[in-house]
Amino acid sequence: MWEFMRHLKYRTLPAVLVLVVGLTGCVTNVMVEGTVPVPLVAKIPATIGVHFSDEFKTFTYKEVIRESGTWKIDLGRQNLRFFRNLLSSMFDGVEEVPEPPFQPGEMQHLDGVIVPRIVKYGFLTPAISGLKFYSASIQYQILLYDRGGDVVGDWNIVGYGKSEGGSFGAHAALGEATMLAIRDGGARIAIEMSQQPQIITWLEKLNSTGVE
Amino acid sequence: MNHKVIAVFLVVLTTGCVTSRIEQTREAATGITADEAMVILGRATYSERQTEKSFTDCIANILAKGPNPIRLIPDKEFKDNLYPWFEPRTAPTSADELGRLFAQPGVQDRINEANVRYLAWIDGNTVTVDSGGSMSCTIGTFGGGCFGMSYWEEDASYEASIWDLRNLVSAGQISADANGTSYLAGLILPIPILARPGNAACKGLAKQLREFVIGDQ
Numbered sequence: 001m002w003e004f005m006r007h008l009k010y011r012t013l014p015a016v017l018v019l020v021v022g023l024t025g026c027v028t029n030v031m032v033e034g035t036v037p038v039p040l041v042a043k044i045p046a047t048i049g050v051h052f053s054d055e056f057k058t059f060t061y062k063e064v065i066r067e068s069g070t071w072k073i074d075l076g077r078q079n080l081r082f083f084r085n086l087l088s089s090m091f092d093g094v095e096e097v098p099e100p101p102f103q104p105g106e107m108q109h110l111d112g113v114i115v116p117r118i119v120k121y122g123f124l125t126p127a128i129s130g131l132k133f134y135s136a137s138i139q140y141q142i143l144l145y146d147r148g149g150d151v152v153g154d155w156n157i158v159g160y161g162k163s164e165g166g167s168f169g170a171h172a173a174l175g176e177a178t179m180l181a182i183r184d185g186g187a188r189i190a191i192e193m194s195q196q197p198q199i200i201t202w203l204e205k206l207n208s209t210g211v212e
Numbered sequence: 213m214n215h216k217v218i219a220v221f222l223v224v225l226t227t228g229c230v231t232s233r234i235e236q237t238r239e240a241a242t243g244i245t246a247d248e249a250m251v252i253l254g255r256a257t258y259s260e261r262q263t264e265k266s267f268t269d270c271i272a273n274i275l276a277k278g279p280n281p282i283r284l285i286p287d288k289e290f291k292d293n294l295y296p297w298f299e300p301r302t303a304p305t306s307a308d309e310l311g312r313l314f315a316q317p318g319v320q321d322r323i324n325e326a327n328v329r330y331l332a333w334i335d336g337n338t339v340t341v342d343s344g345g346s347m348s349c350t351i352g353t354f355g356g357g358c359f360g361m362s363y364w365e366e367d368a369s370y371e372a373s374i375w376d377l378r379n380l381v382s383a384g385q386i387s388a389d390a391n392g393t394s395y396l397a398g399l400i401l402p403i404p405i406l407a408r409p410g411n412a413a414c415k416g417l418a419k420q421l422r423e424f425v426i427g428d429q
Contacts, residue, residue, distance in 0.1 A: 035288070035292050037291075037292040037293070037295035038295070039295055039296050040293075040294060040295060040296070040297065040316065040317065040318040040319060040322065041296070041316070041317070042316075042317050131260050133262075160300075160301075162256075162262070164264060164265060164266075180300075183295070183296075183299055184299055184300065184301060186296065187295065187296030187299040187301070187302050188296075188301070188302075190295075190296045191296055191302060
């Protein structure tokens, strides 16, 4: 029956979409939800501060697509939950701090400060890509400051996610694709952060200077 | 009685033919106890295709029931418990990588806690390889109807790679291929004659997978 429905879909979906979009005021609101797993990685031996900007906390993406109306993806809340949990599991100690630049001596009790940022978010619908999936990508920038307030690390990661459109509504499929993109970006951060040359140099410096 | 005959006739009439083939390669002896579990995971890549969730769900549903049910850990639960090691871009691609994965802190403990003995990776998909014909439907003041005929041929091709997580080796592979053509005939009412190669591949693969995992015990 699924194959039958899928076959019919190609003929009837455009008309149904036009009708639905017309009736709902042309806005598809996408909520991003999902579990927040604790990463199973060795902790980096450092106590850090982390600054989540207001833009990061409330990140919302809006795009108008001529064929399917306005899409509004609210990923800030879930992304923040994910990053709070991720960073807490990756370091010996984590506390949230104000935005850099710091006052002299303000961060002396910390080994460094991390500031994550969403640089870019993008998505594709099946109508655009010609594939069966909704896909999403998120580009993150991770800035690492030393306790003196100088940037000692600048790292970009792209997370990808895709979800079948067949069994979900468009908003649910894109929400899941976005959640998978957050997970993918988080997985790369969890696994690869401790292998980054800038992080290795920073940790070596911390170890060589002891409590500095 | 007449209703039953009509129902059987309709089912036969609206079911298309599917040809399927199952093949198996064994690399190690297998067996599973009642308290040991298995995980079914679909391979996801960032190409244009990936194993459909509905297919892995179909296999899991069959394996969890029947005369010799196998204890299954849901894929989402398994991935969350072992995050970030089984995400699409971080998951091991061959059993040779299991040793390195199990050396990561906590991974071996989590697998042992859940008592997962086998991991089956399902890779493949169902694609439409041919389609044609035409059908049009009209509706007017005095009624309506559909006329014409369209068809589409689907090919389902899947492979299960079974890894033994206790011995950290590949236990073998099972492949399932099925092909079938569906028709939609318009004779006032649209009459579908559906072949379901994906469903046939699922049933064939699940049956063989159960026998494979239970082994000679």
